Amino acid sequence: MHISSQFDSGAIEILAAADPADIRLNIRSDSAAEFRQWFHFRVSGVAGQALVMRLLNAGDCTYSDGWHGYQAIASYDRRHWFRVPTAYDGKVLTISHTAECDSVYYAYFEPYSWERHLDLIAQAVPEMRVMHLGSSLQGRDIDKLSWGSGAQQVWIIARQHPGESMTEWLVEGLIERLLDPADPVTRKLAQLATLHIVPNMNPDGAALGNLRSNAAGANLNREWMAPSLERSPEVLHARQAMHDSGVDLFLDIHGDETIPYVFVDGCEMIPGYAASLVAQQEAFLARLLQISPDFQREHGYAPDRFSDEMLTLASKYVGHAFGCVSLTLEMPFKDNANLPDPEHGWSAARSKRLGAALLEAVLAHCIDSKPETI
C-alpha cells in the first residue's frame, strides 16, 4: 500500500503506512502558518482491505471541537464522494473504511482544484467579462467575473479560507445559473444588477492544501483594514476593485468547521450602520429562509459586541465602508442537521444548489432597493 498527497490541495503527514489496520497520520499545518484541519490524500493498493486510519493530532487542530460528529469523505472516481465511518475521542480522529478499489481518496471536504477553477473561468467566457484583479504571492491570477448590466453593484467573493472548498462549489452553482438563458431570475437580475464574482480569493492557499492562510501565512479575512502587497495582495487588489465599482450588496462565502447548519453573520453590530440597512439585511435573510430549506437562522455565531478588530473582516469592512448590506455566509463541513443526508452530509452538490438559490434573494434585494427601476 502507498499513501500520497502530491497533487492539488493534497495534505497529510505519514507516520506509519505499512499495515492497513494501523495507519497513523498527522494533519499537516498550513504551509506558512499554524492552522491545521484540512487533509486530502490518496491510498493505493488496498482493494478489499479494511483500513483503519488514525489522525493522531486531530485534538491539536485549529477547530478540534469540529471533529465531534464529523464524518470524513471518500471517493474512488474523484467525482462521487461519500461519508465514511469516523470517530473522535477528543484526541484522535479514526477513519475506518474498507476500500472496494485499488485506489481511493480521502478528504476533509470535496476538493475544488485550481484546474477546475481555471475551467470555471474559461467556461464563463465569453458570456461574462473577466478581469485580472492582480496576482497572488505565488503568481496565480486573481480573476473577477462580471455579469449583467444593471445599476446595482453586487459583489460575491469566496474562498478567502482556502480549505473551505464548498465555497467555490457554491460559486460554480451560482455561475451555472447565471449562464442559463431560460431562467427568469437571472434574466431579470441582469437588468437590475452587475455582479462581480471572485470565485477564489486565495488560490495559493487552495493549491497548497491550506486551511485558512495564503502563501505568506496570512488569514485574508483579517486583512481588510490594511492589506499589503507583501502579505495580502489578494485582498489589496479585490478591495481596490470594490472601491472602483462601488458596492451595493456584498456576500462573502465561508465554511464553518463546527456548526452543522447554514447560517449568516451580518453587520447590525457596527456603530452607525443605518437602520434601513438592518431592515434590508433582515429582508434578505427572511427571503433566503423562504427560498432554501437548507438555510436557517436559529444557529450561528453568538452576537458579538463591536470591536475595531471586526473591521479587518471582509463583510464588516465592506458593510462599514460602503454602507450596504454585507453578509458572511457560512456552510457546514459536516451536514445541515435540519435536513441531514447520512450518505453525503453537506456536499458539493448541495453547495451548488445554495449558490443558485442565493440569486433569488439577490434579485429580491435588488428589486426592493430600487423599486422605481422595475
Add this chain to the structure above:
Amino acid sequence: MHISSQFDSGAIEILAAADPADIRLNIRSDSAAEFRQWFHFRVSGVAGQALVMRLLNAGDCTYSDGWHGYQAIASYDRRHWFRVPTAYDGKVLTISHTAECDSVYYAYFEPYSWERHLDLIAQAVPEMRVMHLGSSLQGRDIDKLSWGSGAQQVWIIARQHPGESMTEWLVEGLIERLLDPADPVTRKLAQLATLHIVPNMNPDGAALGNLRSNAAGANLNREWMAPSLERSPEVLHARQAMHDSGVDLFLDIHGDETIPYVFVDGCEMIPGYAASLVAQQEAFLARLLQISPDFQREHGYAPDRFSDEMLTLASKYVGHAFGCVSLTLEMPFKDNANLPDPEHGWSAARSKRLGAALLEAVLAHCIDSKPETI
C-alpha cells in the same frame, strides 16, 4: 421540395408546395372535432431557399385573435427551436424563412412526442411509483407518477389540451427537480407531501396533432362533471384516482393562444368556496410572484361570474369537490411580454424552469397548510 407531417403530432394540409416562394397550406382541424390551430410539419430539399409559407385558413382557426403578434418556430435538429418571421393580416398567416439546411421543421410550439413521454416516465422509474390509471380511447396508457411520503396530497396534471405541449415540458422540468437528491426544496417537500403527477392527460390527442380534443373529439376540460368511458375515459380514470387519494392542492397546466403572459385562474368565484381557501390561494400566487419573474397577476382571464358549467372544468371541479386550492396555470404560446425573448419567445426551456419554480410555491403551501408538521 417536399412537405410531410407523418410523425408524432404532425399536422398540416398542403394546397400547393411546388414553388418555395408560394407555399400554400391550411391548418388541419382536430381529428374528430372542429378545433384548429396546431401545426407541425417538415420541409425537405430547400437548403438556401427563401420559403414563403401562407397558412390560408388562419383567420378561421379556433383562436384567430391569437395570431396577432405570433411568431412560428423552426428547427433543423429538432432540439433547438427558434422563432421565424411571421405576419398575420387578419386572414392569412405568412411564415417567411430561408432554410439553411436540406430539412427543416416548423411548428406552432416545441413538440413533445409520445416517445419522449414514455422516456420521461421510464427515467423516473424507479425513483417514483408509476400507476396505470387507465387507457385512452386509442389504448395509450394514462400514467400517474407518485413521489414523496408526506400527508398532503398534491395533484398536478397537464396536457388536457394536447396542442399545449409546453405543459408537458413544464412537467418535465418539475420532475427533473424532484429527482435531484441535492435540492433542499424537494427533500423538504418529500416529507410533507405526496405528489401525484399526470404528465399527459390526452395522449391520443397529442399523438394525433390535435389542438384541444381527444380521439373522440371531446374537450377534456369540459368533461369533469360527467366523464364517460365512451367519450372521456382519460378524465374518468384520473378523477377516480383523485377521489381515492383525496386532493389538498391541485394544479392543472395549460397554454393560452392569445395572452402573452403566464397567469393563473383560481376558484374564488365558486359559491361556498371558503374564505380560508381564498386566502391560501392568494398566498400561493403571492409566493409564485416572488419566485418567478415569468409569472404575473395583471393579465389573465376576466373574472367570470359563476355558472354551473364552470364545474365541468378540472380546476373548478376539484376546488369545489375537494375544498382545496385548485388552479389553472396558463403559459403563452407567444412570449411573456414582461420579459420577452425575441429569439425563442416562450419556449420549452422556459416552461421547464417554471415547472421547477412551481415546487417552491407548492412547498410553501404545504408548510403553511400544516404548520405543526414542520
Add this chain to the structure above:
Amino acid sequence: MHISSQFDSGAIEILAAADPADIRLNIRSDSAAEFRQWFHFRVSGVAGQALVMRLLNAGDCTYSDGWHGYQAIASYDRRHWFRVPTAYDGKVLTISHTAECDSVYYAYFEPYSWERHLDLIAQAVPEMRVMHLGSSLQGRDIDKLSWGSGAQQVWIIARQHPGESMTEWLVEGLIERLLDPADPVTRKLAQLATLHIVPNMNPDGAALGNLRSNAAGANLNREWMAPSLERSPEVLHARQAMHDSGVDLFLDIHGDETIPYVFVDGCEMIPGYAASLVAQQEAFLARLLQISPDFQREHGYAPDRFSDEMLTLASKYVGHAFGCVSLTLEMPFKDNANLPDPEHGWSAARSKRLGAALLEAVLAHCIDSKPETI
C-alpha cells in the same frame, strides 16, 4: 397489472393478463401479412412480482426455429436493455422475469423508433445532405443522407425488414463515425467516396411493429425486380436514385432470426458476375474479418444455386445491375456465439460498433478499387 403496446413498434396480443404468474400472449402478425415474430410491449403495476409470460403461438411464427437459444430482452428505462430467462419447448416461448420496477418493457430486440430516426437525420444536418427519395405508403419520408465528395458511389441501406431494428442501430453507429472530424478513416474516405445512406427503407413497417413487411404486406426484399408505387414505393424510389447516381459498392443490412453469428451473403452465384468482382468481394470480407472479431465466415446461408427469383433481392439485383460488390450483411437477434455476452446478447451497442467498423472495410475497398487516386 396492465399490458399495453400502443406506441411505436408496439406489438402483442393479450389473451390473459390478470395473474402475473400466468400471463398468456400471442405474437401478432404483421399488419397486412402473415409474418409474425416481432413483439414489443409494456407491463405496468408489477414491481416485485415474478412474471411468467407465455407466448403461446411461438411455434407458429415465421422463424420458429429461431426461438431455440433465444433470450428476450427487457428494460425499465428504455435505454438499458438486458436479456431475461426465456425457454422454448417447440411450441410455447416462456419469459420468466421478476420486475424490479412498476413499469417494464419487453421486446424481441432493442427498438429503434421513428422519432429516433427523425432525430438521427436531424442531427446529421447540416454536415450531410438530405434527399427526400419519396414517401412510404402511409406518407412517411424515405430519407437518404449523402456524405463525402469522392468518385466512388457507395450505397448503404437498412431495415427493409422493419423488425430488424439492429440494422438502424448499425447505421447510427456508422453515421456517428462519419460525423467525427478527427477520425482519419472517415477523413480519408470522404476524399475517395460519396456515401448514400438510407437508414430506414421501411418506416411504415417499423412504426407498425411489423417483422418483414410494409403497410401493404410486401416483403421489400423481394421487390427489386419490379417495384411499384402501389405495393413497394420504398424500393421504387431508392432503386431509381441508385440508377441516377450509379453504385460502386452496396451494403444491405439485415438481421437473422436463427443463426447466432454475423455473416455476409454475396453475389458470386450470379451468372456473369465478373471474377474481378468475386476477388474484390473476397478482399472485402477478408478485411472485415480482420477488423471486427464479431464478424466470421464459417456460418451463414448455404450457398444457393442461382435462380431468377434471386434478383428480386436487393443485393443480388444491385450486384447484377451495377456490376459491383454487393453484400447482404446479417446480424443475429440472439448473440454472436463466438464472442457471447450473456447479459446483453447481440445488442444495439454492438450493432453500432459493427457499423463503425464497416467503414474501415469500405475505405479499404475504395482504396483498392481506385489505387491511382490515393
Add this chain to the structure above:
Amino acid sequence: MHISSQFDSGAIEILAAADPADIRLNIRSDSAAEFRQWFHFRVSGVAGQALVMRLLNAGDCTYSDGWHGYQAIASYDRRHWFRVPTAYDGKVLTISHTAECDSVYYAYFEPYSWERHLDLIAQAVPEMRVMHLGSSLQGRDIDKLSWGSGAQQVWIIARQHPGESMTEWLVEGLIERLLDPADPVTRKLAQLATLHIVPNMNPDGAALGNLRSNAAGANLNREWMAPSLERSPEVLHARQAMHDSGVDLFLDIHGDETIPYVFVDGCEMIPGYAASLVAQQEAFLARLLQISPDFQREHGYAPDRFSDEMLTLASKYVGHAFGCVSLTLEMPFKDNANLPDPEHGWSAARSKRLGAALLEAVLAHCIDSKPETI
C-alpha cells in the same frame, strides 16, 4: 493586459507585456536542464485586441528546426484548441492573433494536466487494476493500469518526455476503448492479453512544464540501461515491473517536434534481434498502416547503425532485453502532412483516435503470436 503561467505545465518568460502589439517573450528552459521548446501561458484583458507575440529565443530552442511550418494553438475555454497564425524567421517565432475574449490560452500543444491524469486513473477504477509502481522525485505517484486476463504481456508507456502531451491523449483514447464493453476488439483482446499501461512516466516534468526532462533534469529515455533512485526512479520502477511481468509487446509513445507525420521506430538494427521478431514488427506496421490513414512508413528517423548507447532508450532496451516487438511511436506536434487539418493540425482528438486504432494492431499481433489460443 496580463500574462500568467502559474498553473499545471505553465511555462513562459515575459520580457515585455505592456503593448499588445509588441509582446516579447522567451521560451523557458526545463526546470533542471537546458532543453527548451514547450510553452503554455494565459493572456488576460485583451478582448478584441490584435496580439503580436514574439518568442525571441525560438532559434535557440532544442529543436529549432521544428518551428518551420509550426502553428501555435490557442483556446478560450480550455477544451477547444485551434491553430493561430505563426511565423518563424529562423530566430524569432511570431504568433499573431486577435483574441475574441478577455482571456485566452496559448500552448505548444494541447495540455494534459496532472488533475486530468488523476481523473483518468480514477475513471478506470474499478474496471482495471491500479498498481503504484513507485514515486517520482517530487513524490507523485507513478501509476500502472492493468487490464485483461490473457497470457500475452503488452506494455504501453507514454510521456517519458513530458512536453509530448499528445502521448497521454493517445493513452486516454486507448483506455476509453478498453472500457467499452460492446467493442469486439477489446473483448477479444482481453482473452489474449494483459495490458500494462503507464499513462504518464514523467509526472514531475509534466506538471513543471518541461519539454524532455524530469525534476532532476534527466531525459528518461536515456536512462533505461542504468536507472537510479536519485536521477530516474520513474524508469527504475517501471523497468522492474516489466521484469516482474515479462514483456511480449512494448509500445513507447512519443511526439516529434520536427517531422509532420506519425511514424514508428523499431528494433531491427539491434544485433541478435531475431528475424522472426523483425517479421512480427513488419506485420504490426503493415497492419497499422491498414488501420489508420494517419499512420505512414515513408517518413521517419533515418535508419541508424546500432550503438551501445541505443540501449539507453526504452524501446531498444526492451526489445533487446525481452526479445519482443518493441516500438517507439511518434506523433507530430504540427500535423500529419498526408491528411492535414488546417484548423486543428495534429490534435488531442486525433491522438485519441490513434490510441483506439492501435488496439486493433495489438490484437492482430496477439492473434498472430499465439495462433493456437484463438
